[in-house]
Amino acid sequence: MRLSQNQFLGILCLLFGGLLILVWAPLDSGNWYVVQVRGKYSIGDSMAPAFAGAIFLVSGLMMLFGPQNDDEPAPDRSDVTFIFGILATIVVGLVIMRFGGPAAAAVLGLEYRPLRDSVPWKFLGFGLGGFYMVATLVAFVEGRLTWRAMATGIGAVLLIIVLYDLPFEDLLLPPNGDV
Amino acid sequence: MGVIDYIQAGVLAVFQGPQAFEILGIPVSVTVIMVAAGLLVGIVIGATPGLGQVIGLAISLPILISVFGYTPDALLPVMGFMIGIMKGSTVGGAVPAILFNTPGTPDSYMTTLDGYPMTRNGQAGRALRVAHFSSVSGDTFSDICLFVFAPFLAILVERYMDLPEKTALVILSLSFIATVVGRSPAKGLLSMALGLFFVFLGTGEEFYPRLTLGISLLSEGIPTTAAVVGVLVIGSIFSELEKLRRQKKADGGIQNPQQAGRSRLTVPDIRRIRPYIARSALIGTSIGALPGIGSTLAATLGYAAGAAAYRKRKQLSDPDFGEGVPEGVAATEAANSSVTGANLIPVLSLGIPGNTAAVFLILAADSIGGFSPGPSVFRFTQDVNPELVIAFGLFTTMVIANLLNWTVGGVFMRSMGMMARAPKQYLLPAVLLLTFASLYVQHTHMAVIGFALFFGVLGFVMVRTGISPLPFVVAFVLGRQLEATARQAFAATGGDPFFLVSSPLGVLFISAAVAVVVITARRRHHSAPS
Numbered sequence: 283m284r285l286s287q288n289q290f291l292g293i294l295c296l297l298f299g300g301l302l303i304l305v306w307a308p309l310d311s312g313n314w315y316v317v318q319v320r321g322k323y324s325i326g327d328s329m330a331p332a333f334a335g336a337i338f339l340v341s342g343l344m345m346l347f348g349p350q351n352d353d354e355p356a357p358d359r360s361d362v363t364f365i366f367g368i369l370a371t372i373v374v375g376l377v378i379m380r381f382g383g384p385a386a387a388a389v390l391g392l393e394y395r396p397l398r399d400s401v402p403w404k405f406l407g408f409g410l411g412g413f414y415m416v417a418t419l420v421a422f423v424e425g426r427l428t429w430r431a432m433a434t435g436i437g438a439v440l441l442i443i444v445l446y447d448l449p450f451e452d453l454l455l456p457p458n459g460d461v
Numbered sequence: 462m463g464v465i466d467y468i469q470a471g472v473l474a475v476f477q478g479p480q481a482f483e484i485l486g487i488p489v490s491v492t493v494i495m496v497a498a499g500l501l502v503g504i505v506i507g508a509t510p511g512l513g514q515v516i517g518l519a520i521s522l523p524i525l526i527s528v529f530g531y532t533p534d535a536l537l538p539v540m541g542f543m544i545g546i547m548k549g550s551t552v553g554g555a556v557p558a559i560l561f562n563t564p565g566t567p568d569s570y571m572t573t574l575d576g577y578p579m580t581r582n583g584q585a586g587r588a589l590r591v592a593h594f595s596s597v598s599g600d601t602f603s604d605i606c607l608f609v610f611a612p613f614l615a616i617l618v619e620r621y622m623d624l625p626e627k628t629a630l631v632i633l634s635l636s637f638i639a640t641v642v643g644r645s646p647a648k649g650l651l652s653m654a655l656g657l658f659f660v661f662l663g664t665g666e667e668f669y670p671r672l673t674l675g676i677s678l679l680s681e682g683i684p685t686t687a688a689v690v691g692v693l694v695i696g697s698i699f700s701e702l703e704k705l706r707r708q709k710k711a712d713g714g715i716q717n718p719q720q721a722g723r724s725r726l727t728v729p730d731i732r733r734i735r736p737y738i739a740r741s742a743l744i745g746t747s748i749g750a751l752p753g754i755g756s757t758l759a760a761t762l763g764y765a766a767g768a769a770a771y772r773k774r775k776q777l778s779d780p781d782f783g784e785g786v787p788e789g790v791a792a793t794e795a796a797n798s799s800v801t802g803a804n805l806i807p808v809l810s811l812g813i814p815g816n817t818a819a820v821f822l823i824l825a826a827d828s829i830g831g832f833s834p835g836p837s838v839f840r841f842t843q844d845v846n847p848e849l850v851i852a853f854g855l856f857t858t859m860v861i862a863n864l865l866n867w868t869v870g871g872v873f874m875r876s877m878g879m880m881a882r883a884p885k886q887y888l889l890p891a892v893l894l895l896t897f898a899s900l901y902v903q904h905t906h907m908a909v910i911g912f913a914l915f916f917g918v919l920g921f922v923m924v925r926t927g928i929s930p931l932p933f934v935v936a937f938v939l940g941r942q943l944e945a946t947a948r949q950a951f952a953a954t955g956g957d958p959f960f961l962v963s964s965p966l967g968v969l970f971i972s973a974a975v976a977v978v979v980i981t982a983r984r985r986h987h988s989a990p991s
Contacts, residue, residue: 287926288645288647291651291926292647295651295654299654302658306672307671307672310671310672310673310674311665311667311669311671311672312665312666312667312668312669312671313667316956322952322955322956323951323956324948324951324952324956325944325947325948325951325952327665327666327667327669327671328671329944329947330657330661330665330940330943330944330947331658331661331671331672333657334654334657334658334661335654335658337650337653337654337657338651338654338658340650340978341647341648341650341651341654342651344646344647344650344982345645345647345648345651348645348647348982354645354926354927355925355926355927356925356926357922357925357926360703360707361703361921361925364699364702364703364706365699365918365921365922368699368702369914369918372893372914373914376907376910376911376914380907408898412894412898415890415893415894416890416891416893416894419702419889419890419893420886420887420890422702422706423702423705423706423709423886423890424709424886425706425709425710430887431887434887434890434891435890437891438890438891438894438895439894441891441895442894442895442898445524445895446524446898446899446902450524450527450528452527453523453527453902454901454902454905455898455901455902456897456898456901456907456910457907458905459901459904459905459906460905460906460907
């Protein structure tokens, strides 16, 4: 028997809901569904996740035994390629953003932390990572890297610096709150 | 203090609050300026395809809080700006729909059906004026209903509901939103279950952080803004980028629409469209008052009702709905705009966000403090109830936004044609970076970007599998409140396991929660193709 996308999703919901109610919630919470403290009963920390688990079960049963449409939207191979591509681009951009400034400071034999509130250091990681992220995402969608994509990257970074950093002394652009 | 005193205090809180500047010796309050700025920003956002009020609210919230801080004085300027964005984006959404056949917001899709044919017939200016007039009329009507019904409903809730009934009411609201939003009640429930599951991670009353599998990053729970912005904003950006990439692969290029001609709106035009506006405003307001039913359904029903009435009246030589008639634009715009004010009825009277914009109002109120939207706000006490003053202040900001919308909104809206030409493939990555930056400045931790990215992927997967993100967001926002109310209700009833159905009202709410799932599932079952 071949399962429809809905039925497959329904089985996943049933398994996850069952696991949540019977194993995960009671074993990975501070106490059980109901607890007795000084002779009085009160709701324990496992109850709320178990309630979520019960809704997973209801949803799973409805998907498993409900009407099956052939036109249900479903992710295809192109979606998977897209999401992995876009995630890779963003993660690389975030890594550049996080470590770009400290790495540049280390190359010059400096410590980044005392420099993180001074220009150009405070913009270095955000500028490099943000530019990379925006330009590469535009190139990813258009299928080629263009001057307009790179100009968009530079424009976006400058706009955000103007919006958040110049008017507000107490706002920190990434990654300056972490380093 | 009496009702009139509170209304007066609310109005004065807006006009006599912190002053921005003086014009001819008359002080202009910061709140009024912020409402005007929010309205104009909202129109720009609505007029830009790919953006929308949710992105606008998500990006502006941290900036607003940085500017105004965490004092009670910040509430009205911040929330006034957000209300301006809500109203402006609804009006602005019609611009690209009419000029370029590209809906700026999902609910303006129906506007394209008659708006774009009017543009092709050289009546773009007339179509824009019809859209503006109808939109602001519907919005004004909806706001009046909000002012009348929200306090009334809140007083009823406070008078007749105790903790068990309030818990049952939250369950009913979640069940209603989950089942009526989107194409499948089962998937709506899945969305809600996911929202509840994630909000319960790392939280709880005990010191032990639950469901974290020992991962310390999760021990303080997931930041609400990261989850909400991730699923709604980042998920929809991914979805739009994926569509553009497909379009590029299929056609070899990305289509960006071209400009068209203009003309004027006349008094006979207004007479023609008036009944369509009135009908749609009623439909939109009724739908908006129900949590979770969005403006898209209101626009569809308003358009369908308008089309039925038009068919009865029209001459043989007149064009049909869908061929470029102003009545079609009016029916749609009045319906989707009249949802805006009514959507705030559940949040102000019950504390239950009926739409995504209301979620951001709750986030703003939570971040700043001093105002908790819900039935307890409308307590007309003899001593000053500051929350009630803020509530009437909010109503005042809505009136100001409407007045501005009637006067300068139309002119500004018609000048926004250029925004519709902004290519999405350049705009969306820049908005993504802006969203990450706005999350970071609130939390100053790279982990929050990681959370938002995770929820962005989840939002994308939900969209691609036909699961509406709205039940997720509402469940995430209400989850902790649901747990806290249930704990208190259980304790207050002496540990009664049937506390939810211990009163007739509780029985009614829980029965309705089950019935809405069963009835909706059966309806969809019968209407599903074999």
